[in-house]
Amino acid sequence: MQLSTDNLSSNAIENITKWLSEPKYAEYKDELQELIDAQEWQKLEDAFFKVIEFGTGGRRGTTGVGSNRINKVTMGESTQALCQYALSFDKDAAQKGIAIACDTRLSSPELSRYVAQVAAANGFKTYIFDSFRATPELSFTVRELGCSVGVVVSASHNPPADNGFKAYWSDGGQLVAPHDKGVLDVAADITEIASVDYDEAVADGRIVVIGADIDTAYITAAAGESLGTSRDVAIVYSPLHGAGQTNVLPVLRAAGFTNISPVEEQMVPDGNFPTIENGKPNPEERAANDRAVAQLMAESADIAITNDPDADRIGVIVRHEDEPVYLNGNQSAVLAADYALSKLQEKGELTSKHYIAKTIVTTDMLTALAKHYGVTLYGDMLIGFKYIGELILKKESTDEIFVIGGEESYGLLKGTYARDKDGAAGALPLAEYAAELKRDGKTLFDRLLDLYTEHGLYIERLDTMVCLGASGFEQMQRIMASLRESVPEQVGDHRVTAVLDYKTLKRRNVVTGEQTDITCKSGDVIVLEFGDVRKRITIRPSGTEPKLKFYVQWYSDAQSRDTVADQYRDIEDHLEGLSKELEGVLLER
Numbered sequence: 001m002q003l004s005t006d007n008l009s010s011n012a013i014e015n016i017t018k019w020l021s022e023p024k025y026a027e028y029k030d031e032l033q034e035l036i037d038a039q040e041w042q043k044l045e046d047a048f049f050k051v052i053e054f055g056t057g058g059r060r061g062t063t064g065v066g067s068n069r070i071n072k073v074t075m076g077e078s079t080q081a082l083c084q085y086a087l088s089f090d091k092d093a094a095q096k097g098i099a100i101a102c103d104t105r106l107s108s109p110e111l112s113r114y115v116a117q118v119a120a121a122n123g124f125k126t127y128i129f130d131s132f133r134a135t136p137e138l139s140f141t142v143r144e145l146g147c148s149v150g151v152v153v154s155a156s157h158n159p160p161a162d163n164g165f166k167a168y169w170s171d172g173g174q175l176v177a178p179h180d181k182g183v184l185d186v187a188a189d190i191t192e193i194a195s196v197d198y199d200e201a202v203a204d205g206r207i208v209v210i211g212a213d214i215d216t217a218y219i220t221a222a223a224g225e226s227l228g229t230s231r232d233v234a235i236v237y238s239p240l241h242g243a244g245q246t247n248v249l250p251v252l253r254a255a256g257f258t259n260i261s262p263v264e265e266q267m268v269p270d271g272n273f274p275t276i277e278n279g280k281p282n283p284e285e286r287a288a289n290d291r292a293v294a295q296l297m298a299e300s301a302d303i304a305i306t307n308d309p310d311a312d313r314i315g316v317i318v319r320h321e322d323e324p325v326y327l328n329g330n331q332s333a334v335l336a337a338d339y340a341l342s343k344l345q346e347k348g349e350l351t352s353k354h355y356i357a358k359t360i361v362t363t364d365m366l367t368a369l370a371k372h373y374g375v376t377l378y379g380d381m382l383i384g385f386k387y388i389g390e391l392i393l394k395k396e397s398t399d400e401i402f403v404i405g406g407e408e409s410y411g412l413l414k415g416t417y418a419r420d421k422d423g424a425a426g427a428l429p430l431a432e433y434a435a436e437l438k439r440d441g442k443t444l445f446d447r448l449l450d451l452y453t454e455h456g457l458y459i460e461r462l463d464t465m466v467c468l469g470a471s472g473f474e475q476m477q478r479i480m481a482s483l484r485e486s487v488p489e490q491v492g493d494h495r496v497t498a499v500l501d502y503k504t505l506k507r508r509n510v511v512t513g514e515q516t517d518i519t520c521k522s523g524d525v526i527v528l529e530f531g532d533v534r535k536r537i538t539i540r541p542s543g544t545e546p547k548l549k550f551y552v553q554w555y556s557d558a559q560s561r562d563t564v565a566d567q568y569r570d571i572e573d574h575l576e577g578l579s580k581e582l583e584g585v586l587l588e589r
Helices: 010-021 023-037 041-048 072-089 108-121 135-145 179-188 198-203 212-223 248-254 286-298 329-346 365-373 386-395 423-439 444-455 469-485 564-587
Strands: 059-062 098-102 126-129 149-153 162-168 207-210 235-238 260-262 303-307 314-320 323-327 354-358 376-378 401-407 411-414 457-466 498-501 506-509 515-517 526-529 536-541 547-556
Touching: 010 023, 010 041, 023 041, 023 072, 041 469, 072 108, 072 149, 072 162, 072 179, 098 108, 098 135, 108 126, 108 149, 108 162, 108 198, 108 207, 126 135, 135 149, 135 162, 135 212, 135 423, 198 207, 212 248, 212 423, 235 248, 235 286, 248 260, 248 423, 286 303, 286 314, 286 323, 303 423, 314 423, 314 444, 323 329, 323 444, 329 354, 329 365, 329 401, 329 411, 329 423, 329 444, 329 457, 354 365, 354 386, 365 376, 365 444, 386 401, 411 423, 423 444, 444 457, 444 564, 457 564, 469 526, 469 536, 469 547, 536 564, 547 564
Parallel strands: 098 126, 098 149, 126 207, 235 260, 235 303, 354 376, 354 401
Antiparallel strands: 059 162, 149 162, 303 314, 314 323, 401 411, 457 547, 498 506, 498 526, 506 515, 526 536, 536 547
């Protein structure tokens, strides 16, 4: 069957031709030919219209044949390229080695073993965990073993069919520019992927299986971030069939929490995520928390904690006035930061040299908290915890002290033992705070309302537009281009007063036309402001999923403590309407 631009894009044809002719794709040639013979043009277009790129969290996507898919080729070339690239920076990189971990996804054990086979074939001392582990433990392990690089095989919270390649540098942080693009450039020139027999490499020491010793060191380091002594709190816990049972649960127990009730059916590691109704093991999705919340209410526990499959994210649900209150990632970050800063202040240890960090879409209440406690807030970072990790690395050569970093997507890190977000680093301060507040007859939500009363209501909402396949990718590109050409005059009843384009790093006042520079890295992000920098909507294509994301951030002065809960609900309703108005505006473009 002849490939034709009548059925496929020129990019897809170019990539398919490579996969049919070049040696490194030979394993998939027959499967690809079957798709061509069956004239599965849409499947082929979606699988080959581009080469899967390094997004916010590495290379991530659906498993299967294709240049835009996760398979042994994309994983193998990524590994080989990472090794070769590392050697160009450090002649001793191979001797220092590579650490590899994976989550509980269906293809993770096979793909992580293959990553080890390729790394060993490229001369790297290779460390691989004996079974699934949380992503933050891999970050810790790279630092602990002094490795030059690391890899996590995971697609985080994506659906069961997905997987991914998340790469780490020697500091334990995810790859950032220029390293991410540098690895892809090397991968593009690879014509043959080297690999060794796994069992033989283990037998002769080229591959070293690691486990309990690293676990102990990691748990000790994470639990060592404890700041309080209150432990009287009842916790329901679920890893959502993922790796959280290897980090969050043992860290909480090591820190002295004993009243923990696991959701037993979700303690079973299973990449099908069978007990999650919509198949999305993401704490951001309310449905993912259903069983934990049911157990929370049935047992009259105080809080429930859930994780995504690689356990770098944390969801917290509070039983408040006998109703479940779902904290979003911004609220968890505010509470964790308030707790950490207040405890340091109580001990007389807090100074102006301490700092906290957030991304541009994370709540501005962290800015208010930093001002209140007299510490520095760094917030001019693109979306992705890797940029917070990069900041920590840069600050190592100064006298500044990192306290905590947070991002709206349910990610927290307290301390510097790891350089990626850690579900355990979120669970520990929030469990301690819940216990301390319980002693005074309060909940985490009570404290949040207190903070709103004191600092004003900073309310956030995230919505997404699903954009599947090649056509969805084109739709996202079209919408972002149209926003750069023509800014909407208003969204709902609110006039747009300024637009920020993170590609050009320029902020334009719509009223006066004045332009000012944005201090940040460049990225495909547009921000619409509404008369106040604390009232804005950020629009961006996801770096990990086929979605266009809208981050709505809003501010309102608090009226009184008695009415703040009602104000909170009113603003939430308003933001839901505003988000729908925006989606309508964008769909017309």
